[in-house]
Amino acid sequence: MKVSINDSVRSDPFVNKIGRSWRALLVIIVGICVLVISMAFSLTQGVVQMPLSAAWDALMHFTPGSMQHLIIQDLRLPRVLASALVGAALAVAGAVMQGITQNPMADSGLMGLNAGASFILSLCFAFLPGLSYNYIILYSFLGASMSAGMVYGISSLQRGGATPMKLVLAGIAVSALLAAIGHGIAIYFGVAQEISFWTAGGVAGTTWQQLRILFPCIAVTLFAAILLSRSISLLSLGDDIAQGLGLRVNIVKFAAALVVLVLAGASVSVVGPVGLVGLIIPHIARYLVGVDYGWIIPSSAVLGSLLLVLADLGARMLNPLHETPIGAIIALIGVPFFLYLARKQRREA
Template sequence: MGAQEGNENRIVAQAAVKKTSRPLTASFVILLGLAALAIGLVISISFGAAEISFRVVWEAVFRFNPDIPDHQVIRELRLPRVLAGVIVGASFAVAGAIMQGMTRNPLADSALLGLNSGAAFALAACMAFWPGLSYTYMILFCFVGAAFAAAIVYGVGSLGKGGVTPVRLTLAGAALSALLSALSEGIALQYQIGQDLAFWFAGGLARTKWEQLQIMLPWIVGALLGAMALSRSITLLSLGDEISKGLGQRTQLVKLAGTVIVLILAGASVSVVGMVGFVGLIIPHVSRRLVGVDYRWIVPCSAVLGGLLVVFADLAARMINPQSETPVGALIALIGVPFFLYLARKERREL
């Protein structure tokens, strides 16, 4: 009976994935997204407070001369900023996709579940108590803060009858985010670091430096590769624990690995751009609509579209008010909040 049931589960899982998987469409979406991302990178590098011709931009990228001020602006300010947008957007989007697949929670996002607030709280503690701490240690503290927030949210969300539910996780995440944000603001007032911390709360790419990218890049690249390696297992988890276990999946091990990947992606990203939310909520849903439920396509598609969203949001933030930039987090929230309300209303109807 056990073997027969396992074969039935395998057939059901394969049929469910095959029915909605669209590999040709997924390949087209990814290629089109990469092309749009390349265009966005060129536009973002060329646009800024200082008017610099495209020819000078080209020379600054490929024939850099440190004695030319415009080359310095391109190489030291704009390039790290734009590359950070791609990396961070991909990280937040993939983290959200993995969380939604593991928990089967359509409202899952590193910001909504408190991970971003936990990382930001750890960052505030670093600035207050260890102001001279190196950026490497700040990233590690962000990992710890995100893990602390995740443990509390899942612990609180599992209380009561029925265990963990999407609504409980979201409510617990919202409550914890409010608490940690209030504590962070209290630390900022007490230790007079409000101006520095305000940047992280608003979310932005303006202060990104090459040093930050060099330190965070190995972490994020490793986590993204880990997400790709784990994508097939996440697909099975998204179909339900019973089907996953019936196919011989070690669900607890997969969830542990997925949680570590999410913590790395969210923690490293917050340490660079601050509390940019909703990327991990919006992009995985768009990706699933485009490429189906197979996470072997959802993960790379989310990475490309996430980078695309943040790059163009940052470009819009610079164009709205060139003299005083609009926070990237605020612009993405203009899209994210209505999207979240739509999903919450849809989820409520299905209960």
């Protein structure tokens, strides 16, 4: 039997690993380039359209007396940066959740984290008006933690423990419950109008003060997720295999859960309960770069940023006078994707 050189190269795991690494690196580089172009174009779009040269002048040679420069510096640049940060945070949160739970349908929105943070923030709007942004982020973390405990508790009650499908069903139930209570509180206490756009999801109104708190919070947590990526790759093989390879499963899961809570809580505090980003992007990243979370996590961060920047751009361009919420744009993509995954899981089961 003859074996060609090409066949032997294709079967060499080291060569395959190098090839996957180069492909993953190419995906990240191309994604960053497209992201930068999209962010630059996004600065020029809105009710007042501007040429790219005006955006460049506003960034490089800011003039306080220029209306165009003020619009770009105070309104558009913060929201574009917030879109990129939150997109990366939600996508990485979803990737980490899918890795540690071995659940391809895991997402901070589906697992109830976004709803928990939103519920607590509804209480803050009703009972603690004028709360500083530092406390808003803190309460978002608490709300996400509360809903996570409820989801895992409910899904673990029945025989067999917290299976992937039970987690999703419990997350949907908890999300519906908390969303209903939160809306009821908002209506009863007369703050529904104040939080209606925030509830639908959007980055309009993001300020530099919020970004100064959001950026280090998300950046440090994303770096922590990358540090955990090798351990998450082992966890994605199953707890028994990971433990057999010497991984301290409980410690890694606790650290990964903290990463997810911080990313989800910080994101909800800015854009509201935008869901399904963490469901869509990790699957796309996994398809493009393989199953190594050392590449999935950074690829998810880049692709998540790109998705939310484009969604925010679409939200402004569809109807400039009456801005469309980002949550509606993401839902148009995410709901069919969720139904496809659910049907695929059912066939495999």
